[in-house]
Amino acid sequence: MIDKIKEELGKVFYPGKTNSVVKEGVIGSITIDEGVVSIELLMKEDNANAIQILQKSIPSAVKKIEGVKDVNLIINLPKHNQEPPKLQHIRYILATTSGKGGVGKSTVSVNLAISLSKFGYKVGLLDADIYGPNIPRMMGIEGIPVAIDPKNKDKILPIVKYGVKIISIGSMIPKDAAVIWRGPLINQVIKQFLNDVTWDELDFLIVDLPPGTGDAQLTLAQEAKVSGGIIVTTPQTVALDDAAKAHDFFVKLKVPVVGVIENMSYFVCPKCGYRADIFSRGGGKTFAQNVKIPFLGEIPIDIQIREGGDEGSPVSVSNPNSVVAKAFADAARSIIETLKNA
Ligand SMILES: Nc1ncnc2c1ncn2[C@@H]1O[C@H](COP(=O)(O)OP(=O)(O)O)[C@@H](O)[C@H]1O
Ligand SMILES: [Mg+2]
Known part of the structure; x- marks a missing residue:
């Protein structure tokens, strides 16, 4: 079976190259357990785009072989000798x-x-969702x-609103402008927003x-020491499957994960008080328990x-005493607690 798998892998091109993944030397160990094939991918470059393509092309090639039930890709990113720098003027960087x-x-x-910010902390908000x-x-x-910045012409001033310093590419390009961002450009923007x-x-x-698991995540983890990742999910299975991938990516990038926030947890009818679990129930908490990270709270x-x-x-801001505003404040408190104990 292994030979057949290698033969199929020999036909899978490495994205952007004319060689196969085998020739490029990115295939590590291959193991088979009751029809489930696990393939180690030894990436030589931090190329989120290539990883995303290989996550599809390798399993689809190997699944063609008779007797293969499923394919697991174990992705190894290249080792970086340097630790990402700690930005001295920022105490905690949290990435959602x-x-x-x-x-x-x-x-x-x-x-x-x-x-x-309402608790009295100095807070910045960096919009890294370039798309x-x-x-x-x-x-x-x-x-x-x-x-x-009039005091330093090499820098830009964040926009301050509701006590938060904000920077977003949305404040720099015309609204609805179609921008095609390639990986290196995203890296540049995020670097500049940090520095x-x-x-x-x-x-x-x-x-x-x-x-997802793309260039922005990679760049952030390389450019600055991230104190904690926060995974946001809804309770239903499809969202949780993807949340698990996002969690794995943080682990690979050596970003500690602060915890999971479950959003759209339930709906309470304002007229009759009936609680409807629109996207199912409790998935975020179970996920947090499974991967052993704190559950930071649920937002209805x-x-x-x-x-x-x-x-x-x-x-x-608009209704700070509402149940939902309190749910956000409670999640913020849980984050502070988790960071203190880290
Ligand atoms: N708990 C919630 N209750 C009601 N609407 C919500 C809730 N959370 C998010 N939304 C709405 O859902 C939409 C998507 O949310 P958004 O924060 O933009 O998602 P994402 O950043 O993950 O793409 C927005 O219109 C937002 O106002
Ligand atoms: Mg968004």
């Missing part, structure tokens, strides 16, 4: 990510940032351009990453959250 888009990652980032920068809309700063923005002293910098579905996001007035 999710497996899927639309699970409320930006909503959580925004409300966590505001909650932390879908919706922090400006959610924070009500759409259309406000960023300015050069060329006048953050001054910050207790927390919340980084809203794009969903609430019209005020959606309206607050659309109108640029997050619920943590």
Whole structure:
């Protein structure tokens, strides 16, 4: 069987190269356990795009072989001798990510940032979702351009709103402009947002990453010491499967994971009080237990959250005493506790 697998792998091209993955030398050990094939992938470059392609092309090639039930790819990233630098002026960098888009990652980032700022911390919010920068809309700063720092012409000033310092590519390019970002450009933008923005002293910098396992995650982990990743998921199985991949990616990048926030956990009818578990129930907590990371809290579905996001007035500002604003504040408290004990 192994020979057949190697033969099939010999036909899979390494993305962007004319050689097969075998010739490129990225195939490590291959093991078979009751029809499940595990293949070690020894990446020589941090190329998220290549990884994403190989995650599809290798399993689909190997699954053609008779008797193969499933294919597991174990991805090894190249070793970096250098530890990422600790940014001296920022105490904690927290990165929110999710497996899927639309699970409320930006909503959580925004409300966590505001909650932390209300506790008295100095907070920054970096929108690293280059493809879908919706922090400006959610924070009500759409259309406000960023300015050069008059004290240091090499730096840009973040926009301050609701006590949070914000930077987003959305404040720099025209709205609805179609921008094609290739990996190296994303790296540049994230590097600049970390290093060329006048953050001054910050207790927390919340980084809203794009969903999935891509260049933004890779760049952030290399450019700065991230204190903790926060995984945002909804309770249903498909979202959790993807959340598991996002978690694995953080582990590979050696980013400690602070915990899981379950969003859209349930809906309580404001008229009759009936609780509906629209996206199933308890999945986030079970996931957290399975991978042994803290469960940071659950946020229900609430019209005020959606309206607050659309109108640029997050619920943590517009209705701080609501159940949902308190849920965000509780999650922020859990994060502080976890970091203290780390
Ligand atoms: N708990 C919630 N209740 C109601 N609407 C929500 C909730 N969380 C997010 N939303 C809405 O769902 C949409 C997607 O959320 P968003 O934060 O943009 O997701 P992501 O950043 O993961 O793509 C937004 O319109 C947002 O206002
Ligand atoms: Mg988003």
